[in-house]
Amino acid sequence: MKRHYFIGENLEDLEAVQRELQEQGITLPQIHVLSNSDAELEKHHLHPVAEVMKSDVINSGLWGLGIGIGGALLVIIVTLAMGWAETVGWTPFMFLALVVLGFCAWEGGFLGFQEKNRRFKRFDETIRNNRHVLLVDISDDQESALDDVIGRHPHLAPAGEGEPAPGWVIVGENQLRELIRRGP
Incomplete structure (x- = not known):
């Protein structure tokens, strides 16, 4: 098409x-x-x-989603590297990763609403x-x-x-x- x-x-x-x-x-x-x-x-x-x-909400939202995935992966990698999950457990770090992912996707979409x-x-x-x-x-x-x-x-x-x-x-x-x- x-x-x-x-x-x-x-x-x-x-x-x-x-x-x-x-x-x-x-x-x-x-x-x-x-x-x-x-x-x-x-x-x-x-x-x-x-x-x-x-x-430009869709394009910017996808960029934000990509950055959020990178940020969430960074949270998980740092958690693994530092051994924090062994002392506290995975729950707070997985929650933090989801918050980073969601915030970045939301922020990307929000910025996109302001652009043509x-x-x-x-x-x-x-x-x-x-x-x-x-x-x-x-x-x-x-x-x-x-x-x-x-x-x-x-x-x-x-x-x-x-x-x-x-x-x-x-x-x-x-x-x-x-x-x-x-x-x-």
Whole structure:
């Protein structure tokens, strides 16, 4: 899979593009719009980028988790090397290792909430100028469908490619939407 970016100025046009992409078999979890007005996106039934994805919380949280694992391992290694567990037992040191791990992961995520997603920083000026970014995650066999739809909308400016959402996220969101649609 790969992600295609397009810049548009008119939400009605983006709504038409989203509808046409869905008619071509590209599901809603594969289509997102990045904008400075989520309320306007909702009025036009456009699928916005989730707030959590607009920040760098996931990337920073993973960095924090990695540092936390290193810190927890350091606690265990020092405990072993110093022989402290033989006198006091392992319980306080395992608890300390878990606290170090949890704190570092939490702190990484907390810092990430304060930063914009690195993948979207290049669109800051576009968003400030009240334009919108259409993100479409597609597989190789959906490439021609995307080209067909975009070809009918010359007002959309291609803005490059990037790393897509993980496939399991798209599949999971599709299954959740289907479960909600069927409902009790």
